[in-house]
Amino acid sequence: MTDVISTSRDADRFWSRIANELAQAIGQGVYAPGVRLPSEHSLAQQFGVNRHTIRRSLASLVQRGLVNASQGRGTFVASFAVELVLGKRTRHRHSLRHAGLRGALQVLKSALVEAGSDEAKALCVPEGSALLYLQVLGEGAGQPLHVSERFFPLPRFANLAQEVHNTGSISEAFARHGVADYLRQESRISARLPEKDVAELLAQSVSRPALLVTSVNVDTEGVPIEFSKAWFAGDRVTLTVNHHDS
């Protein structure tokens, strides 16, 4: 007898079936964003399978970005999406305001470094030149949106770190250094999976894509004033490139 094997053909594998069932439950809000899922042990009992089978299902959900697992704490449901504008005059604040959000920049690290080949080329300075290095976290809607490494030529922007810290804004800090206006020269965009450290700062899984944007800002004279490598949380951010510009 060609018996009914499964009501729908989504039976597939146990772990896959369970993953889909959990994903659906999450989608329907049975498990809301931020909520802890039942423990692996408990899920294993619920579904009547081995704990490893549940682990396989959860691994799939982590990979799909639906949940984040944290050793010793539990497995939690994830979230969101924000649109940022990338143009000649990109300002973090303005982008966010445009998206109806408030946000600020936070200086995570500040240091004096020597220019490597990439930085030197971008900023048009000799290799080994002294640069100001900032690691900056950008937030919006209470969530990290991007984390960036920024390099500034040094005699000129010696006190920038403090200003960024005080004002929570790069453009404002520039303004206080006499740079009232500046332009973005070029942006290189790629989709990458973030390293663990970046992923943690972005509060996203290492298996979720991020946008890596490297860019150079120049002052109105065309002199490079900043080279940056910024990681954007792919799940929460869409970049919009304005070609005719504003």
Added chain:
Amino acid sequence: MTDVISTSRDADRFWSRIANELAQAIGQGVYAPGVRLPSEHSLAQQFGVNRHTIRRSLASLVQRGLVNASQGRGTFVASFAVELVLGKRTRHRHSLRHAGLRGALQVLKSALVEAGSDEAKALCVPEGSALLYLQVLGEGAGQPLHVSERFFPLPRFANLAQEVHNTGSISEAFARHGVADYLRQESRISARLPEKDVAELLAQSVSRPALLVTSVNVDTEGVPIEFSKAWFAGDRVTLTVNHHDS
């Protein structure tokens, strides 16, 4: 005695160590692109661990896009990276030529469709208007680089599909429809994990990031002539946005 636990602190976990070792071997060409890795059983013996530990390592490599596993056949090493320019005047051919590559467009599907809300808004036509729909695959270096869905307003570009097919170029097809020049208005870029069908067309894993670029092209009069959603293979493509433009 505080004995030496490991020569370097990269010991981490076995599976991670093994994964990195294999990744390095792949990077050094010990295992060249396309080559089959030793079987899990064999690797387990080589590294003196359980097969499941090797499987965990290989899962990591698959996830990182370094290898592809195929049931019954084996696990094979993967490949590449190309840079494409995104500007006011984006032309697939020119981008590739810039990257030192030759490539052509291939029309996968062609159909008449009604404008959905997105397409209608982008092309400034009423919803339900007749549009030409093309699914196009872009290749370079013998590999798929992007796959796109493109919508064209219809009375105007009735014969475009044939022209694209003949010339292997959108811009050339436009030219033959009397559009000698056109501009890109805006591009929205996000990092996404591709669906299975897109991933297959791009010949990449569903767990590897892709760049989704939606954009509108307008003719010199500012009339929208094309709305497109293009998926770029994240592992092989970097987009460069030229803000001052050429």
Added chain:
DNA sequence: CGATATTTGTCCGTATGTATA
């Protein structure tokens, strides 16, 4: 074509380590 071996995929069971509450 069929039979068999190989190779990856799934699942169960157990034990131990490690981070957190």
Added chain:
DNA sequence: GTATACATACGGACAAATATC
């Protein structure tokens, strides 16, 4: 310190897809 929960690793068994003879 204790309990909980996730992480790693080992072991075995069988299924499914493929390759080979």
